[in-house]
Amino acid sequence: MDKEEKDTPGNKFVKKFPEQIIHLFVVFSVFIVGIILIRAYVIPARLKESGYHRTKTIEAELSFKGSYSESEVCVECHDDINEKKRNGFHKFLACETCHGAGAVHAENPGETSPPAPTGRVYCALCHAYDPARPTGFPQVATMAHNPMKACITCHDPHAPKPPEVPKECSACHGEISRTMSISPHVHLECVTCHTVPQNHKTTPRAKKPTTPENREFCGKCHDRDARVKGIPGVDMKTHGEKYLCWQCHYPHMPEAR
Ligand code: HEC
Ligand code: HEC
Ligand code: HEC
Ligand code: HEC
Ligand code: HEC
Ligand code: HEC
Ligand code: HEC
Ligand code: HEC
Numbered sequence: 001m002d003k004e005e006k007d008t009p010g011n012k013f014v015k016k017f018p019e020q021i022i023h024l025f026v027v028f029s030v031f032i033v034g035i036i037l038i039r040a041y042v043i044p045a046r047l048k049e050s051g052y053h054r055t056k057t058i059e060a061e062l063s064f065k066g067s068y069s070e071s072e073v074c075v076e077c078h079d080d081i082n083e084k085k086r087n088g089f090h091k092f093l094a095c096e097t098c099h100g101a102g103a104v105h106a107e108n109p110g111e112t113s114p115p116a117p118t119g120r121v122y123c124a125l126c127h128a129y130d131p132a133r134p135t136g137f138p139q140v141a142t143m144a145h146n147p148m149k150a151c152i153t154c155h156d157p158h159a160p161k162p163p164e165v166p167k168e169c170s171a172c173h174g175e176i177s178r179t180m181s182i183s184p185h186v187h188l189e190c191v192t193c194h195t196v197p198q199n200h201k202t203t204p205r206a207k208k209p210t211t212p213e214n215r216e217f218c219g220k221c222h223d224r225d226a227r228v229k230g231i232p233g234v235d236m237k238t239h240g241e242k243y244l245c246w247q248c249h250y251p252h253m254p255e256a257r
Contacts (some may be wrong), residue, residue, distance in 0.1 A: 066101030070094075073106045081158050088159030089138075098122070098157065116157075123151040136172075136204045165201050172204065176252050183253040193217070193251065218245040232256070 039048070046054050074095040075082040085091060096102050099114040117123075120142065129139045146154065155161070169190045170177035180186060190196070194209040212218065215236065220226065222245075224233035234240075240248055249255065 067103040068096055068101045069103045069106045071096070074102065077106075077109065084156070084159040088156075088161070090158065090160060118150055118152060120149075120151055123155075123157075134205065167201075169196075172201075180252045185252065185254060212246075212251070215245055218251075 046056055049055065071082075071094045078095075081095075085093075096114075098117050102114045105112050105114050124142045127139055128142045133139060151157075166172060168177075173190075177190075180188075193212055196209040197207040200207045200209055219236050221228050221231050222234055223236045225236075227233065245251075
């Protein structure tokens with residue numbers, strides 16, 4: 001080291017700085033040269049493009065031959081299938097969601113026929129259990145749900161149905177029902193407080209039941225002046241005034257402590 005230092009032309013300059021600074025300087029130089037070399041020789045050119053889209057992606061999209069029609073076009077020749085699909089659970093899925101781009105087929109049916117996704121993998125894209133999906137969206141654990149068989153052996157892809165729509169509220173609202181069954185409200189039916197539209201059970205998220213809106217609702221039974229036999233009453237004017245009753249009492253397990 002000493003020998004080398006004597007030989008270098010910048011010797012005087014170097015002597016001005018403490019050794020640590022010089023070591024740091026060397027480390028940083030190696031680091032920066034390294035980055036420059038990696039950028040120049042290791043990283044492929046397509047990753048260094050600074051535009052919004054990579055050229056390769058644009059080329060791939062442009063070379064895509066298929067083109068889409070609208071479902072109305074498919075219906076002209078396949079109205080039997082549309083008839084089934086129209087009222088089923090898949091009514092909002094376009095034909096080409098599953099069958100792929102079909103414009104070429106629609107113009108000349110004899111020439112090409114669109115593929116049909118008959119395997120389990122495809123249905124799982126939407127129906128495999130995933131906590132990020134909205135509450136109530138029909139999901140199955142694909143590993144456990146009738147494994148080894150194609151989904152379409154049991155479910156018609158154009159009009160899938162679970163074989164039976166549950167009749168009881170508890171089938172879907174198990175936790176609330178269990179909670180209520182050991183609460184002072186055990187004898188109340190769900191529909192005492194919720195008006196439930198006919199098709200809530202088949203399309204739960206589209207058709208929602210009502211929930212009580214004001215204090216007077218609970219007052220029907222609990223207003224002291226109403227004097228309903230066997231039900232504890234409160235003075236509606238002063239008891240928890242300003243607030244909705246269920247801001248203090250969970251309606252499915254009301255407590256008074
Ligand atoms: C001009 C009439 C026509 C239009 C429009 C049309 N098809 Fe077809 N499609 C046919 C005919 C004819 C067949 C062959 C029928 C057969 O083999 O039973 C067929 C067959 C199919 C098949 C079955 C392929 C197979 O291998 O069994 C699918 C899937 C299909 N069409 C989907 C579509 C979709 C999706 C659209 C809309 C993008 C569409 N069709 C538009 C006439 C049409
Ligand atoms: C959820 C995905 C899905 C949607 C949406 C869908 N299909 Fe299909 N389709 C399939 C599957 C899977 C098959 C294969 C069924 C089989 O092999 O038993 C199929 C089969 C077909 C066939 C073959 C003949 C038959 O009856 O099995 C035609 C024709 C067809 N679909 C047309 C359509 C049209 C038209 C639409 C839109 C109105 C549509 N499909 C929407 C999944 C779908
Ligand atoms: C692009 C997404 C998508 C794909 C792919 C798809 N589905 Fe669906 N599926 C839906 C939607 C959306 C509903 C309606 C959900 C609702 O009403 O809340 C539905 C409903 C269902 C239902 C009714 C279940 C219930 O309890 O309400 C069944 C069964 C079903 N699909 C089976 C299948 C099968 C089998 C396939 C493969 C051929 C398939 N799905 C492919 C989106 C999809
Ligand atoms: C052997 C027949 C069979 C096969 C194969 C099958 N299912 Fe099902 N599926 C059923 C039955 C029966 C039900 C209703 C009872 C239940 O929930 O288990 C059902 C229910 C469903 C539901 C509604 C679940 C809910 O909670 O609302 C969906 C979604 C579904 N299946 C999708 C699929 C998908 C996706 C596949 C393929 C990966 C598939 N099924 C394969 C018979 C089958
Ligand atoms: C097939 C399953 C199912 C059945 C049966 C069912 N529900 Fe629901 N219900 C749901 C789902 C799923 C939601 C959640 C919707 C959401 O979170 O977007 C819901 C939401 C609700 C809500 C909340 C509405 C809101 O504004 O958030 C009430 C109240 C309710 N259900 C009451 C009932 C009652 C009472 C019954 C029996 C008469 C019943 N449900 C039967 C599935 C069901
Ligand atoms: C004493 C009246 C009352 C009864 C009985 C009742 N509920 Fe409720 N429920 C309410 C009120 C009030 C709300 C609104 C709570 C809120 O907004 O915080 C509610 C909210 C709900 C909700 C949406 C919020 C949540 O907690 O998930 C569901 C689902 C629900 N009720 C289902 C049921 C079911 C199922 C039954 C029967 C087992 C039932 N309720 C019985 C008063 C009642
Ligand atoms: C249809 C009549 C009815 C309606 C409506 C009703 N309740 Fe009740 N409530 C009862 C009955 C019955 C009891 C049980 C009385 C008993 O056995 O002590 C009760 C008990 C209670 C209790 C007392 C619990 C305890 O530990 O003593 C509270 C708090 C309560 N309800 C709150 C509510 C709230 C909040 C609402 C509005 C969301 C409501 N109730 C709507 C009938 C009703
Ligand atoms: C600010 C919170 C709060 C609000 C809002 C509230 N309560 Fe209470 N409630 C309590 C507390 C705390 C108790 C227990 C102590 C007491 O009796 O004052 C209680 C007790 C009760 C009891 C039992 C009384 C008894 O004699 O056993 C009933 C019934 C009741 N509330 C109904 C209601 C109703 C109905 C509403 C809406 C009109 C309501 N509460 C609003 C806090 C509240």
